[in-house]
Amino acid sequence: MVESWMNGISPLVRAARIMKSSSLTGEWMDHDHVFTYIEQGEAEFFLSGVKYEAREGDILLMHPFMSHIIRSTSSVPLIQYIFHFDLYYDEERSLLKYTNATKRMRKKVVDREMKLVSIIPISHLQLADRIDLKKRFLLLHKEFLDKRPGGSLMMKAICLELLHVFLRNQADRKDEEGKMTKGWAIIERAINYIHDRFSDPQLNNASISEHAGVSTNHLSHLFKKRLGISIHKYVTHIRIEQAKKRIVGGELTLTEVADEVGFSSIHLFSRSFKAAVGIMPSKFTAMQSAFGAKELKQHLDSQDRE
CATH class of the missing domain: 1.10.10.60 (Homeodomain-like)
Known part of the structure; x- marks a missing residue:
């Protein structure tokens, strides 16, 4: 997937965390993009009603206001590497520290932040890409926690690299990936x-x-x-x-x-x-x-x- 608008994006990373869990949490919805890498375990992701079977080595990329429910399906705890980001820097949005969406915010989201709505939200990585992704994410996570001068620029660069990894591996997915959950x-x-x-x-x-x-x-x-x-x-x-x-x-x-x-x-x-x-x-x-x-x-x- 290569489109001209991608040459102009300037991501702002808002949050980064590592999460460990073992069960369903409820429905989530965020006002920004959510990049999730499955480090360990397997889970069912219900993304706006479409079910995806995710396993170790998968990336899920959720666009703004995409509802998601996650349920672990393996005996080992589910470990996720997660970061939130905007595709484009906006001074007003850069001040937002939280990620949860509200109905009022849905009306304010600009079209350019919804460029990835049409993509298949899951990619499966080969081993080499997994190793590189983990190194990159842990560096991004450290920069987010340290809050050092210039750290936002480093996080922007890493975000672009990880987006490239996700999109490059889209070729391995079928167009019919995922089916609307009945009911x-x-x-x-x-x-x-x-x-x-x-x-x-x-x-x-x-x-x-x-x-x-x-x-x-x-x-x-x-x-x-x-x-x-x-x-x-x-x-x-x-x-x-x-x-x-x-x-x-x-x-x-x-x-x-x-x-x-x-x-x-x-x-x-x-x-x-x-x-x-x-x-x-x-x-x-x-x-x-x-x-x-x-x-x-x-x-x-x-x-x-x-």
Whole structure:
């Protein structure tokens, strides 16, 4: 894939991280491009409803506002090398430190940032390319963490190299790669409703399926068959992730956090939190003081997709 507009791109790398996980996380959507390299493991990627089987050595490139759900399918933890970037430098967008998208931001995205919408979002690398990619990514990751003068220029150069590796390996993929997940429109309606209403303790399978326009049994079947998770477990996951963000914020008591994210009692919240995260919310809160905000954020990043 070689097009003239590519000669003019000037990438801005916004974030870089290494993530280790073992299960479905929920739906994600970002306002910038997301470059993901699978270092270890296998996973199903649902990208705007299209399912891709990803394995070690694959790159997935998601354009802005592409919804994605990821589910690990191997016995070993999934390790991903990830960085976020804009195709073109924009002074106003360069000030954005977060990556999550909002509906309001969708209206503001410029056409030039959507140049890669039509590409197949997955490439499989040969061994030589994998070795080179890992070296390049780790250098990019170091520059991102060090925040040294001139580091943004180095990250821009590495981003261009990694984009070239991705596009060069597109020739090995078939045009028909990936198929629309059956029932995705229904699943997406349910997911959007859950994200909008997770704070309501009365949210349940019946109300979610009613909004999605299908029976509870049918929606439960779709979630389990297509995403490998129950509706209830998905709702609980979203609530726990929202709770972790509020705990890191440090402005609410645990009882207030539990109430804000939709748990009917602090006891149910504590039990659910321990089951999902592995520690009680009180201990998780204590980690904020022990590690500090920066260190705890890094801990959250490493657990974000578990």
